[in-house]
Amino acid sequence: MKPVLMCCSVSVDFDGFYALQGxxxxxxxxxxxxxxxPNGAGKTTLLDVICGKTRASSGKVLFYSHDITDMxxxxxxxxxxxxxxxxxxxxxxxxxxENMELALKQDRGLFAVLRAKMSEADRxxxxxxxxxxxxxxxxxxxxxxxxxxxxxxxxxxxxxxxFPQLLLLDEPIAGMSAAERERTGELIxxxxxxxxxxxxxxxxxxxxxxxxxxxxMHEGKVLCEGTMEDIQQNEKxxxxxxxxxEKAC
Amino acid sequence: xxxxxxxxxxxxLALFLAPFYLTEFRLSLLGKFLCFAMIAIGISLIxxxxxxxxxxxxxxxxxxxxxxxxxxxxxxxGGRLPDFMEWSGVNKLPWFWKPFxxxxxxxxxxxxxxxxLAMFLSYFTFRNRIKGVYFSLLSQAIVVVFVxxxxxxxxxxxxxxxxxxxxxxxxxxxxxxxxQIVLYLLTVVxxxxxxxFSRWLTRSRFGRVLVAIRDSENRVRFLxxxxxxxxxxxxxLSAAFAGIAGAMFVLQVxxxxxxxxxxxxxxxxxxxxxxxGRSSLIGAIIxxxxxxxxxxxxxxxYPDIWLLFLGGxxxxxxxxxxNGLTGVYQSVRQRKKQGEVRANEASSHVLQRVxxx
Numbered sequence: 300m301k302p303v304l305m306c307c308s309v310s311v312d313f314d315g316f317y318a319l320q321g322x323x324x325x326x327x328x329x330x331x332x333x334x335x336x337p338n339g340a341g342k343t344t345l346l347d348v349i350c351g352k353t354r355a356s357s358g359k360v361l362f363y364s365h366d367i368t369d370m371x372x373x374x375x376x377x378x379x380x381x382x383x384x385x386x387x388x389x390x391x392x393x394x395x396x397e398n399m400e401l402a403l404k405q406d407r408g409l410f411a412v413l414r415a416k417m418s419e420a421d422r423x424x425x426x427x428x429x430x431x432x433x434x435x436x437x438x439x440x441x442x443x444x445x446x447x448x449x450x451x452x453x454x455x456x457x458x459x460x461x462f463p464q465l466l467l468l469d470e471p472i473a474g475m476s477a478a479e480r481e482r483t484g485e486l487i488x489x490x491x492x493x494x495x496x497x498x499x500x501x502x503x504x505x506x507x508x509x510x511x512x513x514x515x516m517h518e519g520k521v522l523c524e525g526t527m528e529d530i531q532q533n534e535k536x537x538x539x540x541x542x543x544x545e546k547a548c
Numbered sequence: 549x550x551x552x553x554x555x556x557x558x559x560x561l562a563l564f565l566a567p568f569y570l571t572e573f574r575l576s577l578l579g580k581f582l583c584f585a586m587i588a589i590g591i592s593l594i595x596x597x598x599x600x601x602x603x604x605x606x607x608x609x610x611x612x613x614x615x616x617x618x619x620x621x622x623x624x625x626g627g628r629l630p631d632f633m634e635w636s637g638v639n640k641l642p643w644f645w646k647p648f649x650x651x652x653x654x655x656x657x658x659x660x661x662x663x664x665l666a667m668f669l670s671y672f673t674f675r676n677r678i679k680g681v682y683f684s685l686l687s688q689a690i691v692v693v694f695v696x697x698x699x700x701x702x703x704x705x706x707x708x709x710x711x712x713x714x715x716x717x718x719x720x721x722x723x724x725x726x727x728q729i730v731l732y733l734l735t736v737v738x739x740x741x742x743x744x745f746s747r748w749l750t751r752s753r754f755g756r757v758l759v760a761i762r763d764s765e766n767r768v769r770f771l772x773x774x775x776x777x778x779x780x781x782x783x784x785l786s787a788a789f790a791g792i793a794g795a796m797f798v799l800q801v802x803x804x805x806x807x808x809x810x811x812x813x814x815x816x817x818x819x820x821x822x823x824x825g826r827s828s829l830i831g832a833i834i835x836x837x838x839x840x841x842x843x844x845x846x847x848x849x850y851p852d853i854w855l856l857f858l859g860g861x862x863x864x865x866x867x868x869x870x871n872g873l874t875g876v877y878q879s880v881r882q883r884k885k886q887g888e889v890r891a892n893e894a895s896s897h898v899l900q901r902v903x904x905x
Contacts (some may be wrong), residue, residue, distance in 0.1 A: 316611050350770065376772035384770075390763040407773045409781055415753040457771070 301363065302327050303465050303495045304349065310519075311344055311356035318344040320519035321358065322496075329335070331491045334499045335505050336516035337539065342499040343385065345516070346467045349497075350382040351375045373407065381458035385469040385499075387450035391443030393436055395453060398442050399425045402457035424460065428466065431486070432456040447474040452483070460492060466490060468498045470507055484509040556830060566863030568731045579732040579800045581840045582739050586793035588820045588832035589742050590786025595818065596826035597750055598782050599762030600679070604687030605817050607694045608662035608787040610809025612794025614698075615661055617711035617804045618645060619654030620722075624715045631713070636703035645704075650720060658795040660790050666692075666787030667780060674779045680766075691811050698806040710805025715798060728800065735796045739833070742789055746829050758780045758782060823865050834873060 308321040314453050319341045326332050332340045347353035351372040360368045374384055376382075391466060403421055405411070429435040429437040437445060442453060451471060458466055466539050468487070472480045482504075488511060490496055500506050507527050515522040515536050523533050530536050566578055587609055594600045621630045622645070629641060632815075647653045669690060673683055698705045704709070720727045749755055760768045761775050768775050798804050816839075824835020842861060846854035869875055 352766075352770075370772070372769045373772050373774045376770055382770050384767075388764050388767045390760045392759050392763050393756055400753065401756055401760055401768075401773075402771050407771075409754075409777050412757060412773075413749075413752065413754045436590065461772070 300327050303330075304497070305359075305361040306345065306349065307361070308357045309345065309348055309355045309360060311341075311348060311353055312356040317519055319348065319355075321520050322519060323514065324521060326495050326497055328464075328492075328495055329491050331487060331496045331498065331509070331511060333510045333513045334497060334516060335501075335503075335513060336522070338376065339518075340516040341519040342516050343403065343469055344519075346382065346469055346497065346499060349465075350467055352382075358399050374420055376461070379406070379462075379464035380466070380467065381461050381463035382467045383451075383454050383458050383469060383471060385445065385473070387454050389442045389450055389454050389457065391441065393442060394439050395429070395445070396425065396438040398453060398457060399429065399460055404461045427433050428456050428460050431459075433482075444470060448476060448479045451475060452479075455483075455486070462493065464494050466494055466496045468496065470499055470501060472500070472502060480505060549845055558601070559830070560736070560740055562654075563739075564730045564733070566736075567732060572725055572728070576800055577844060578727060578837075579728070579735050580797060581837045582732075582735045583793040583797040584817070584820060584840055585833040585836040586739055586742055586796070587790045587817050588824065588836040589739075589746050589829055590789035591817055591821045592824075592826055592829055592832035593746055593750070593758070593782055596828070596832070597695070597755065597762065597819060598779060599757040600779060600783065601681075601684045601816050601818070602687045602783070603684050603788070603811075603818060604690045605786070605790050605815035606809040606811070607691050608666060608790035609794040609797070609813075609817075610694065610806070611662045611665065612658040612791030613798045613804040613808070614705070614711065614794075615648070615654055615658035615791075616795035616798045617714070618648040619651055620714040620717060620798065621711050622649050623717070624713060629708075630676045632706045632709070632711075633703055638703045638780065642704055651779070655795065659791045662787040662791035662794075663784045666784040670783040671776070674776045674783075688811060691809070691814050694734070695806045695810050698809075709807060710803060710808070711798075712803040712805075714798075714802055722799070722802060731799050735800070738792060738796065742792075743829055743833065750829065752857070754778075819862055821872075823872055825874030828872070828874040831872055831874035838873065 302325040304324065304326040306322055306324040308323060309319050310317060310321055311319040313360075322341060322345055324332075324345065334345065336342055344353060348355050349367075351367070351370060355368055358368070359366060362375075362378055362380060363378055365378060367380075368380065370378075386415055389489070393401070400417065403425070405415065426435065429438060432455065434445075434449060434453060434456065437449070442450065445453060451474065455471060456466070471487070472483050477481060484505065487496055487498065510527050512524065513527055514524045515533075517539050522535060522539070523530065525533070562581070562796070563578075567575055570578060570892065587605055591602070594602055610682060610754075629638065633641075640745070669686075673679075673686060678686065681737070698710075699708055701707075714722055716722060717727070722728075750758070757773060757778055761778060765775050794804070820836040820839045821832045823839050824833065825831030838862070843854070843858055846857040850857065865872065
């Protein structure tokens with residue numbers, strides 16, 4: 300099978316500090332891939348490079364056969380890569396409905412947007428998605444007035460409505476209640492039926508519960524990959540990460 | 549909503565009927581304020597909606613005004629060299645003055661010149677993601693550049709005195725009351741069209757993109773939009789409004805000088821919008837009229853201390869009315885609505901109790 304995403308020895312140099320030092324990653328269609336690792340391992344930076352927020356100093360990022368290493372952010376999105384940020388980034392002054400309206404897959408050119416009208420199909424799609432993320436009752440509320448967990452879901456919903464082929468989630472369950480976490484985990488697996496998902500997550504219980512493939516990063520490199528069980532057996536991982544955590548517990 | 553629209557129409561009707569109830573002097577003042585209101589609409593679009601604070605709109609206003617003034621000056625000189633050029637020792641009309649003998653060219657360049665400058669400036673700054681206070685400072689720098697240039701090139705621009713002593717426009721005397729009334733009405737029509745166009749813009753999906761850029765430009769980018777295009781468009785649009793305002797201003801006031809496009813007027817323009825309420829188009833119009841009205845009222849009645857009044861007004865607005873005059877209106881309405889809801893609830897409670905007995 301051809302991978303959706305291929306990162307080939309990606310390095311990022313922040314004025315002498317190497318946040319990434321030759322990271323490699325392959326993600327296949329319909330995969331849910333968790334990225335874990337201690338703070339400063341370069342997980343978020345890797346997501347930043349994939350979506351174009353940070354530029355790689357060397358290495359290559361391929362999305363199917365497109366080289367997206369130097370592509371502007373909005374073009375990368377238009378190809379089918381969506382990104383959910385760590386702290387919910389939504390439009391606080393717009394209503395939930397308007398947030399979804401802007402996220403619709405559409406011609407984002409100036410003149411197309413000037414003439415844009417909401418079609419029946421678009422309307423139905425927004426309603427379906429709002430139901431799925433349980434925000435339909437809040438459609439007319441300002442997004443700024445939602446709870447933290449709801450904001451997280453709204454942002455996930457805004458990514459889903461674009462029907463991406465690759466979804467990047469950065470700590471999607473931060474600030475959520477236990478029930479919301481459970482629901483988010485299920486949602487992620489539902490999403491994976493249509494697209495590949497890469498998730499950065501710190502919550503090990505959540506990773507254990509919902510992961511199939513896990514990639515461990517350390518000091519800007521990929522340390523190892525495998526199922527959670529495999530990884531827990533890996534001595535190096537235990538040493539740098541899980542061991543330290545277990546000791547702390 | 550219907551009630552609110554009804555108030556808009558009443559407001560514009562009052563403006564249209566102003567020639568019937570205002571003296572000639574007051575009418576020309578109001579005409580001037582309405583030109584300022586045009587600039588205010590543009591600033592509300594870029595600042596209130598999109599979150600870009602430009603402190604340089606005096607330049608676009610000035611360029612529009614000078615384009616119109618060059619035509620008026622040439623018409624007043626009747627084929628001879630404009631007076632200030634003779635005084636400066638110029639003996640031939642400069643090449644770039646020549647096209648302004650044509651009214652069509654003069655009027656269209658009053659829009660095109662500001663727009664081109666705005667596009668050039670905003671494209672390079674926004675593309676390089678310069679924003680916030682850096683952009684505001686840059687826009688101030690442009691003002692300094694242009695004011696210095698216009699003062700320095702006295703033989704081309706009339707220097708500190710600017711361009712004045714006009715007599716006719718398209719053959720009609722500028723001093724005749726009828727011409728002034730026609731110009732006033734034209735100003736109202738232009739203002740109304742700008743208002744309606746901007747209202748349509750802000751209520752469309754395009755308007756929501758603008759607010760989204762103000763809230764989180766990054767998110768907009770990662771939804772697949774290119775914010776640069778939108779920002780350049782709306783910035784240039786506001787420059788076009790300021791240019792038109794400048795042209796109408798010169799026609800009614802009969803004077804444009806570098807002092808009117810300088811740093812202080814540029815900052816005042818932002819203050820009008822702040823007073824009215826920056827994310828309300830009608831607020832921007834009202835802000836421009838109220839602030840300038842207050843300015844001329846205070847300066848007529850308290851010539852010694854009027855600047856203190858004006859400063860006090862600005863401080864009061866910034867401290868107590870963060871959403872300007874329209875913010876006050878809205879919160880009063882909201883409170884009234886809540887009061888009504890409460891009253892309804894109370895009466896329904898009473899009814900329930902009564903029915904229980």
